Amino acid sequence: MSQAAIPLDPRNLSLLWATTERAEEIAALHARLFNPSWDVASIVNSIEHPASASFIAQIREPAMLAGFIIGHIAADEAEILSIGVAPEWQKRGIGRRMAEGLVRAARRAEVKRVFLEVAIDNMAAGALYTSLGFTPAGGRKGYYKHADGTATDAVILALDL
Numbered sequence: 001m002s003q004a005a006i007p008l009d010p011r012n013l014s015l016l017w018a019t020t021e022r023a024e025e026i027a028a029l030h031a032r033l034f035n036p037s038w039d040v041a042s043i044v045n046s047i048e049h050p051a052s053a054s055f056i057a058q059i060r061e062p063a064m065l066a067g068f069i070i071g072h073i074a075a076d077e078a079e080i081l082s083i084g085v086a087p088e089w090q091k092r093g094i095g096r097r098m099a100e101g102l103v104r105a106a107r108r109a110e111v112k113r114v115f116l117e118v119a120i121d122n123m124a125a126g127a128l129y130t131s132l133g134f135t136p137a138g139g140r141k142g143y144y145k146h147a148d149g150t151a152t153d154a155v156i157l158a159l160d161l
């Protein structure tokens, strides 16, 4: 049976630029949420990339990593490459705050379009992006490959700024 999430005091959450010092924690959280997941080197590369626009959601008390968003801003386009919230902190508005933070950074950089790929069966992420104004802009058949040989289609979502 699912339980209602305990509300999170917004003052207890900080949105911070992701730094490589936090790469191991981010990779550990990524591994809890995705299969296949990104290793520490991939996280470091993403954060160190010149086009990186990546944030973490940091709970202040008790101090812990609650989520991450890894994105790129290049020329007039931005891409959300990965977003995740620790299961125990989900459904408290953290994913929304991180995605809005990246969209804000994209606007400041005069980006015209933010896009991402999401599995067609990922209801939580799909609902989050739809509520932010993203709309379907294409698809990739069999994009996410699974260990058992099956695959899931991806939908490309885009937000024009």
Ligand SMILES: CC(C)(COP(=O)(O)OP(=O)(O)OC[C@H]1O[C@@H](n2cnc3c(N)ncnc32)[C@H](O)[C@@H]1OP(=O)(O)O)[C@@H](O)C(=O)NCCC(=O)NCCS
Binding pocket: 033, 082, 083, 084, 085, 086, 089, 090, 091, 092, 093, 094, 095, 096, 097, 117, 118, 119, 122, 123, 124, 125, 127, 128, 129, 131
């Ligand atoms: C997708 C994810 C990042 C959302 O983070 P979150 O902090 O739980 O989301 P929020 O609490 O900010 O919710 C924002 C909106 O997303 C939608 N949403 C979030 N979780 C949902 C769920 N389980 N079912 C349906 N809609 C959901 C709702 O529209 C919600 O708005 P509302 O609170 O006004 O109803 C989180 O579920 C996650 O980490 N999932 C696993 C990793 C993943 O799938 N990442 C996306 C890959 S593209």
